[in-house]
Amino acid sequence: MLTELARSDLRVRELASLLAQPQNLVSYHLRLLRDGGLVTATRSSFDGRDSYYHLDLDRCAHALAGTGTALHPALQLGGTPPAPPVHPPRTVLFVCTGNSARSPIAEAQLRRHSAGHVQVTSAGTRPRPQLHPHAERALRENFGVGVADRRPRHLDTLTGRRFDYVITLCDKAREICPDFGNPAGKLHWSIPDPAAAGTGDDYPAFLQVTADIDTRVRHLLPVLVTEPEETRP
Numbered sequence: 210m211l212t213e214l215a216r217s218d219l220r221v222r223e224l225a226s227l228l229a230q231p232q233n234l235v236s237y238h239l240r241l242l243r244d245g246g247l248v249t250a251t252r253s254s255f256d257g258r259d260s261y262y263h264l265d266l267d268r269c270a271h272a273l274a275g276t277g278t279a280l281h282p283a284l285q286l287g288g289t290p291p292a293p294p295v296h297p298p299r300t301v302l303f304v305c306t307g308n309s310a311r312s313p314i315a316e317a318q319l320r321r322h323s324a325g326h327v328q329v330t331s332a333g334t335r336p337r338p339q340l341h342p343h344a345e346r347a348l349r350e351n352f353g354v355g356v357a358d359r360r361p362r363h364l365d366t367l368t369g370r371r372f373d374y375v376i377t378l379c380d381k382a383r384e385i386c387p388d389f390g391n392p393a394g395k396l397h398w399s400i401p402d403p404a405a406a407g408t409g410d411d412y413p414a415f416l417q418v419t420a421d422i423d424t425r426v427r428h429l430l431p432v433l434v435t436e437p438e439e440t441r442p
Contacts, residue, residue, distance in 0.1 A: 210238055214248065214264035216432075218399040224262070247272070251399050255380040261399030266428045299433045300328045302372040304386050305379035308333025308361035310344040311400050312378055314419055317354045318426040327433060334382050336361035341404055343415040351419065374433070378422075398425055 213219060213227050221239065225232040239262055242248035247268055253259035301319060303312040312331035319329045340359055348354040364386070371390035377383040378400045386395075400421060403414035 210235070210242075211247075211264060211269070214262060215266065215269075215428075217396040218261040218263045219397070220253075220259050220261060251401060253380045253399070254401065254405075255384055259380075261380065261397070263399060267424060295326070295434055298326055298328050299374065300372045301330075301374045301376065301433070302367065302389060303329070303331040304333070304364060304375065304377045304382045305331075306334050306382050306402075307337040308363075309337040309339065310341045310403055310415065311418060311422065313340055313356060313359055313361070314344055314348060315376070315378060315398075315422050315426060317348055317356050317359075318352070318419075318423050319429070321352065321354055322426055322430055323433075330362075330367070332362045332364040332367055334364050334385055336363050341415070343403070343412050344419070346412070347415045347419040351416065352423070376429075398422075 210224060210228060213224060219227070221232055221236055224239075225235045228235060239248060239250075242264075243250065247265055249263050249265065250260045251263065253261060303315040303319075305312040308331055312333065316329050316331040319327055323329070338361070340356060340361065345356055348356055367389070368387075372394065373391055374394040374396060375386065375389050375391075376396045376398060377386050378398045379402070380399055383397050388395075400418060401414075403411060403418040
């Protein structure tokens with residue numbers, strides 16, 4: 210269960226299918242993981258009857274480090290150096306609805322963390338005319354990343370291209386995102402739209418989403434390097 214959730218946010222029935230286990234058994238273990246603070250659930254913005262479960266990899270890392278240290282001091286985990294680039298470079302597409310906040314934030318963060326060693330782009334199923342100013346501000350003020358010249362693009366402009374990974378960040382976009390040539394590389398991050406409140410004081414929501422995406426991107430980097438070659442088209 211942890212292995213599947215480490216790859217992608219999933220619904221209960223999807224976990225049950227992947228694990229070939231009864232749904233009530235999966236729900237029981239999900240409840241234990243939630244009680245332990247390792248898993249969180251967010252209501253689907255596409256179908257309010259559904260919830261997506263997300264594994265907090267940072268908390269998992271801290272828990273595993275604490276367990277190792279308690280067992281023997283030599284097992285204390287330390288920082289690891291950045292992984293070397295892969296040749297040919299991995300290709301990653303981030304998708305949301307408007308391509309005005311979540312997906313361009315993810316694109317900018319992955320480009321920053323990979324130092325250009327990953328070919329990354331983003332698009333939307335119904336792109337807005339321009340990036341949300343709060344998304345630009347959150348990236349600029351907190352990560353020193355400038356995206357003011359970036360314009361939203363439509364997913365249709367990428368028809369015919371192939372990507373190693375297609376990562377949807379919007380529950381609605383996940384349901385209609387087409388196949389880009391590598392089903393094994395389709396992942397989902399269920400991230401709420403920071404502009405959904407529609408109020409003028411929603412900048413804190415953009416800060417939270419930007420930080421969440423930054424964490425997810427950092428955990429994605431070693432996957433891009435170590436994922437078996439069979440997942441590539």
